[in-house]
Amino acid sequence: MDSPLDTILNPHGIAVFGANNNFMTMGTGQLANILHGFPGKVFPVHPVLETVLGQKAYKSVLDIPPEEMVDLAFIVVSAKNVPAILAECAQRGITHAVIISAGFRETGNTMINEQLLATTREHGIRFVGPNCFGFYNRNVTWADEGSEAMINTTLIPTNLQNGGISIASQSGTFASHIFLPAQRIGMGINKTISVGNEANIDLVDCLEYFEQDPFTHVIGLYIEEIKRGREFMKVASRIVKSKPIVALYVGGTEAGARGGKSHTGALGGNDKIFDAMARQVGIIRAMSIEELLDYCYILDVSPLPKGDRICILTNAGGPGVTMSDLAERLGLQVPMFSAGFQDKLRDTINIPTAQVGNIVDLTFDLDPEKMYRTLPRMILKCEEIDGLLLYGIIGYQFYQLFQDIAPILQLPIEDIKSIQLTLLDHFAKLPFKLGKPVIAAALFGREDAAVSYLLDHGFPVFEMPHRAVKAFWALNEYRKIRERAERRETNNRRESLVKT
């Protein structure tokens, strides 16, 4: 791969400038994270200290023994010192850098910005930043396969599960803080890149890198401004044929644009223009951090639907109706089942108060076999729908709660638990087995054993029903984007055939 990001995200040796032994400085926290999990070598450079976080420190990058392979400079010093450091790095043969240091374009410091650009141009240095927050890579390519080798240069420690989502962001938060909500929803992140001011490497470079990266299956973007508009559209249009792109754009309002300007010096554009561009290219637009994460997550863990018809299976009326109402607002179909299939459902459910038209509402039934096996299988095999939304995941803790307040019940908690886990295991495999999306919602969060079991097995359970509906919407949007791209290609081929 010829992307400079391939070297930057998979370094063998890193020279770290600006870390010391005082935790209140940013570089120190970042170094602590780098030292945790990174399979390569780390060389702190510090003018005074002998050791930094227990590692031997070097007065200058030029003091690092010549036999050591150092291919990345990680810089967290005052802006004014950055150009000189980069020049020394170049002398040491280091032509890739991540510049965390702030105080360039975004604070109007044009002189130092010019110096930075002159130095890096002169030495052919490719770099991420300045004014960025680092990156995260769950798969260091040169490390042993199957090893837990990773590199986290952000300030947020994480032991996040692996997955196919890679994020490029004009905000460091989306490259780091999101580890926590990601952990909560079971989202597996492969890479994050905080691009900062994009003085050299920009979002387009990230897109091109993610396009080629075999570990990346879904791309998430946080955007305050787009710098190379034409290239962005060209590259993104090509990528969405094989990998979905989800973008949160916040530069379209006056307040958002002003915020962006002081944040990374970004110049926001018109919101409607971005919207039209996203539609044309086939980028799925998220309107909040939550939507960005949820859409990336579902696109990573679920098969795509073949159409927009969903069945809603529930054991509670209100959430079912709420989901149905929202589905229609989002342009999805909740079709009535045929009389024949309704009869089959009615026979299977066998509860007089149950509803089978679609919404399928079990009303009151505690039989997990129906909820997690019989009904989902039956519904997913039915050709009248393209996906299933399920409300009613509830773990054995529910029974434990009762056992606690009414010991007289003598509930067989362990039996309930083991039956449940067997069924959930089966349930979690349904989407890929039967080739249709299944998305669950439960007002119970990770604290519920069934919910956490499913999340930990890569099965999507959202804490709120509306998020499950919107997740299906995103899957269906991407299906349409793919279909449109295929139609275009067919047309192009046809046209070129006619011409020849």
Place this chain on the structure above:
Amino acid sequence: MDSPLDTILNPHGIAVFGANNNFMTMGTGQLANILHGFPGKVFPVHPVLETVLGQKAYKSVLDIPPEEMVDLAFIVVSAKNVPAILAECAQRGITHAVIISAGFRETGNTMINEQLLATTREHGIRFVGPNCFGFYNRNVTWADEGSEAMINTTLIPTNLQNGGISIASQSGTFASHIFLPAQRIGMGINKTISVGNEANIDLVDCLEYFEQDPFTHVIGLYIEEIKRGREFMKVASRIVKSKPIVALYVGGTEAGARGGKSHTGALGGNDKIFDAMARQVGIIRAMSIEELLDYCYILDVSPLPKGDRICILTNAGGPGVTMSDLAERLGLQVPMFSAGFQDKLRDTINIPTAQVGNIVDLTFDLDPEKMYRTLPRMILKCEEIDGLLLYGIIGYQFYQLFQDIAPILQLPIEDIKSIQLTLLDHFAKLPFKLGKPVIAAALFGREDAAVSYLLDHGFPVFEMPHRAVKAFWALNEYRKIRERAERRETNNRRESLVKT
């Protein structure tokens, strides 16, 4: 209070029909919950069993000794048996009931529905349901003050914190399942009523009851249809002058209306009509379960703003810009601070990369004193804004994580913790001390010590920045509703003065 709901929600003795010792039946789970915390007496009625969940059972309600005070019937038997049971209850002097049993209007069973209405009319019985899920009341009025006496007749066990929110719902979920997300966000619920088919007591009765109830400060509604439209508008218009009403309406789409019909037999109406009605009356409309809960929550725990100008204080650019962008979309103001105040902020923050225009962005700073005390106080006292949104709550666990991966740091975790808690304690009091809303957002959830500390002290912290912005929007909407109502009253007084 002359509302039948006053008796129903504060019973002294309950006759329970349909509970047994088999946990797989609904009534049994509900009885278990009733027995947990209810200060009154409970009398299971069962044709065969001697005891039910350890309580002496009676063959008939008429067998309960005459000296026992029984003022509520709680019925979970087959629909066809309900009328006869109610007639016996009337004979025993019980004229209030909750009918959980389903299979009436919603399944098209008109005959049994007519019987139910005839029997209750004949005996003057007021009842909630049928096809409902029970109720919850955190303050049983006749119990000793300060006691933990409560009554939970739903199927979901809870030890939820107390608060000023009362919810009436055409779905049982909103009267029970929501205990769990409520617990997560620190929301204190006072009462919930699942109204079911509303064959007797309906949403309007609930509104009138909540209006008079001194424990209720905020009213939440889940609506599939409104039965007495004119009364609903009249009562709601009166209530919103003193207590906010938040409503989730799902009967306005074809799919939502169809779902409602099979759920409670509700006939949904046009979405735009509901919307116009809500605007006219002054009801804040929620579009998801989450919005319903979030809006109720914030209206219960926060002072109202005096205007729509917010300051965004953050230590991370992206979430700040995202919040600013959304604020403008929602019609809120994020005004630039005056040059004078910007100077003050700059001096206080004293970090060259910081931004002070509004968004106020600390960029990198780990000093909790600035974040939780100095800056919020300064900003809240500034007359240029009406409220503060803060991103950047992070607990001492952050430091613990570092300590775990880099023991060499020797961080004084216990000191950090104690400093943090002192500051958070101060911070949590700011909204009411300085009379302006302060709403926080953190991508870190309850698992973060600072977040959970604040939530447990009634201070609002949302897991996602967009929810904090929307919460401020809801506060501001209610301010406008109140101001409009006051203007109307002044005009009316003026007009009547002119007339006399």
